[in-house]
Amino acid sequence: MVGEGNVSARTLSEKVWDAHVVRPGTEPGEPDLLYVDLHLVHEVTSPQAFDGLRVAGRRVRRPDLTIATEDHNTPTDSLTTISEPVSRTQIEALRRNCAEFGIRSHPLGDAEQGIVHVLGPQIGLTQPGMTIVCGDSHTATHGAFGSLAFGIGTSEVEHVLATQTLPQARPKTMAVTVDGELGPDVTAKDLVLSLISQVGTGAGIGHVVEYRGPAIQALSMEGRMTIANMSIEWGAKAGMIAPDDTAFSYVEGRQYAPTGKDWEAALDYWRSLPTDAGATFDAEVRIDAPSLRPFVTWGTNPGQGVSLDGVVPDPSNFGDVGSRTAAERALAYMALEPGTRMYDVPVDVVFLGSCTNGRLEDLRAAADVLRGRRVAQSVRMLVVPGSAAVRLQAEAEGLHKVFEDAGAEWRFAGCSMCLGMNPDTLEPGQRSASTSNRNFEGRQGRGGRTHLVSPPVAAATAVAGHFAAPADLN
Amino acid sequence: MDKVTVHTGTALPLRRSDVDTDQIIPAVYLKRITKTGFDDGLFRAWRDNDPNFPLEKPEFTGASILIAGRQFGTGSSREHAVWALRDWGMRAVIAPSFGDIFRGNALKEGLVPVTLPPDAVETLWSIVEATPSTKVTVDVTTREVRVDAQSWPFPLDDFARTRLLEGLDDIALTLRVDGVIADFEAARASFLPVVR
Numbered sequence: 001m002v003g004e005g006n007v008s009a010r011t012l013s014e015k016v017w018d019a020h021v022v023r024p025g026t027e028p029g030e031p032d033l034l035y036v037d038l039h040l041v042h043e044v045t046s047p048q049a050f051d052g053l054r055v056a057g058r059r060v061r062r063p064d065l066t067i068a069t070e071d072h073n074t075p076t077d078s079l080t081t082i083s084e085p086v087s088r089t090q091i092e093a094l095r096r097n098c099a100e101f102g103i104r105s106h107p108l109g110d111a112e113q114g115i116v117h118v119l120g121p122q123i124g125l126t127q128p129g130m131t132i133v134c135g136d137s138h139t140a141t142h143g144a145f146g147s148l149a150f151g152i153g154t155s156e157v158e159h160v161l162a163t164q165t166l167p168q169a170r171p172k173t174m175a176v177t178v179d180g181e182l183g184p185d186v187t188a189k190d191l192v193l194s195l196i197s198q199v200g201t202g203a204g205i206g207h208v209v210e211y212r213g214p215a216i217q218a219l220s221m222e223g224r225m226t227i228a229n230m231s232i233e234w235g236a237k238a239g240m241i242a243p244d245d246t247a248f249s250y251v252e253g254r255q256y257a258p259t260g261k262d263w264e265a266a267l268d269y270w271r272s273l274p275t276d277a278g279a280t281f282d283a284e285v286r287i288d289a290p291s292l293r294p295f296v297t298w299g300t301n302p303g304q305g306v307s308l309d310g311v312v313p314d315p316s317n318f319g320d321v322g323s324r325t326a327a328e329r330a331l332a333y334m335a336l337e338p339g340t341r342m343y344d345v346p347v348d349v350v351f352l353g354s355c356t357n358g359r360l361e362d363l364r365a366a367a368d369v370l371r372g373r374r375v376a377q378s379v380r381m382l383v384v385p386g387s388a389a390v391r392l393q394a395e396a397e398g399l400h401k402v403f404e405d406a407g408a409e410w411r412f413a414g415c416s417m418c419l420g421m422n423p424d425t426l427e428p429g430q431r432s433a434s435t436s437n438r439n440f441e442g443r444q445g446r447g448g449r450t451h452l453v454s455p456p457v458a459a460a461t462a463v464a465g466h467f468a469a470p471a472d473l474n
Numbered sequence: 475m476d477k478v479t480v481h482t483g484t485a486l487p488l489r490r491s492d493v494d495t496d497q498i499i500p501a502v503y504l505k506r507i508t509k510t511g512f513d514d515g516l517f518r519a520w521r522d523n524d525p526n527f528p529l530e531k532p533e534f535t536g537a538s539i540l541i542a543g544r545q546f547g548t549g550s551s552r553e554h555a556v557w558a559l560r561d562w563g564m565r566a567v568i569a570p571s572f573g574d575i576f577r578g579n580a581l582k583e584g585l586v587p588v589t590l591p592p593d594a595v596e597t598l599w600s601i602v603e604a605t606p607s608t609k610v611t612v613d614v615t616t617r618e619v620r621v622d623a624q625s626w627p628f629p630l631d632d633f634a635r636t637r638l639l640e641g642l643d644d645i646a647l648t649l650r651v652d653g654v655i656a657d658f659e660a661a662r663a664s665f666l667p668v669v670r
Contacts, residue, residue: 022658023651027632035655045504048509051507086505104670125667127667135551137551153552153578163652165648202548205545205571205573206574232549235548235573237574256667265663266663269665301492301548322491419496420501421501421502438549438550441519442497442500443501446500
């Protein structure tokens with residue numbers, strides 16, 4: 001907590017950082033050189049990095065700490081055919097690069113293909129206390145395991161491929177303590193959307209944040225991943241949660257989990273990671289879990305949100321000119337009038353998926369709402385599992401039948417409509433309820449209007465045809 | 475990376491805050507596998523839909539310094555956002571704050587991210603809007619922005635400054651300590667996962 005503390009007491013992020021310093025910065029302002037335990041690669045941010053290696057005559061230093069998948073461009077209606085030629089070119093470039101540089105890859109059609117941040121945890125490659133990077137800002141997801149995980153740009157991707165390290169300036173630390181318990185109808189997604197609306201989209205800039213408190217500890221790993229995933233949406237460098245028995249049980253037995261003596265040694269290290277009593281943070285935020293409600297965004301950044309039973313705000317009530325102008329622009333883009341009840345806003349499309357909410361528990365939660373009900377005639381609902389493995393598991397539980405019987409589309413795995421790089425996009429003017437992480441202008445398609453919600457709210461909204469929570473359905 | 479010491483040019487005032495990288499370069503352009511030629515995608519949606527958008531206005535032709543509102547470059551890590559700005563001709567971006575990943579990407583490519591207080595940004599907007607031909611100087615050596623007789627200091631740590639001034643290649647720098655990396659690797663715990 002902020003205040004006096006023991007100098008040798010360290011936070012979770014400081015411990016993981018210190019354990020990975022290959023060479024500390026010595027000149028003023030010189031960053032530390034950090035070792036990267038795991039480099040996740042996908043097709044969008046890697047082609048120019050591999051070209052850079054090729055031009056410089058360099059190889060990949062640690063192909064054995066690198067893994068690739070195809071997710072952003074992949075179609076969700078086929079496992080074999082990529083009809084869009086530019087997408088196909090990019091995916092083929094990744095395949096050639098992986099083959100040339102000896103990198104393990106999980107291409108479209110492979111049993112482990114899927115969104116890169118669903119893949120790592122599902123095969124047990126994501127573990128506590130690691131450094132994990134990827135050319136994708138939602139790399140923050142892996143922080144749910146108590147790893148230091150963050151997104152990097154293509155130049156840094158090239159740097160990691162060539163050296164397995166990254167020069168990094170030590171960030172500040174922030175604690176987000178969530179007191180109490182979440183109500184039964186409030187999910188991790190509602191929690192993180194509420195947090196961002198309270199602190200603002202820039203509050204985390206320059207900080208690694210640690211989510212703490214009973215409400216966080218009560219979350220499953222998938223719930224923790226939802227929270228960590230959206231750390232980037234309020235500007236945080238990374239978002240971490242202390243590993244505990246929930247995390248250890250999740251990792252145990254997965255393909256890349258350590259076993260035998262290695263498992264015991266890993267547990268010793270993992271158990272040493274939680275923040276020490278008396279360690280101090282540079283900043284602190286407190287959230288009251290019992291006061292939280294199901295949430296929905298109304299604007300064009302993840303911080304412009306309101307509780308589901310609320311109304312579209314009036315920009316003239318906003319304190320500063322900057323926020324007021326931004327809200328006016330957002331409402332104009334989103335075609336919303338101040339004072340409108342969110343319950344009265346109809347939607348055209350519902351998207352259930354993404355690295356934020358595309359895992360098995362998310363699909364189960366939505367299926368629980370859709371079972372025995374129908375998607376409204378006016379709504380198109382797409383269900384896109386986060387990975388081929390999640391899809392298989394969901395089918396083993398019969399969830400796909402629930403979705404199909406309700407009139408939703410059961411698709412293949414990928415990033416899909418989160419960012420509309422594949423053919424799953426909104427038409428101009430269409431309004432969506434989406435379980436993804438960004439509602440920026442045009443994010444899901446030119447002129448598309450995105451509202452971020454949790455899986456249960458997405459499902460209830462699909463049935464009602466306008467924003468709704470499960471409790472509102474009869 | 476080319477050296478950056480002092481850059482003087484005209485400026486483009488962008489009176490918007492929270493400009494995310496989806497606006498700077500929409501996802502469709504990310505399908506390209508080249509590193510150049512992204513100028514057609516820069517601020518594409520705003521260029522197409524907003525008749526008042528300043529980017530292509532004749533008075534701002536040739537502008538090489540972008541002046542934007544707080545939290546410039548939030549959201550996606552796409553370095554393509556920096557490439558698009560650079561391909562358009564930008565050499566520096568001035569704003570009250572930046573998304574961390576965007577800021578790092580910009581430094582990698584020699585696009586200087588200049589943090590100035592909001593009132594300084596407001597002053598610069600006013601000057602440039604009144605007289606678009608005004609020359610603005612971003613001086614990495616002295617860490618100053620200068621317009622006519624006025625100047626404002628901006629933060630830039632010593633290491634980032636040296637990298638810009640000398641046009642250093644980060645990978646070559648790191649490979650100088652290859653032996654230190656190898657020593658670290660030899661001592662890594664055996665329980666850490668290895669991809670098969």
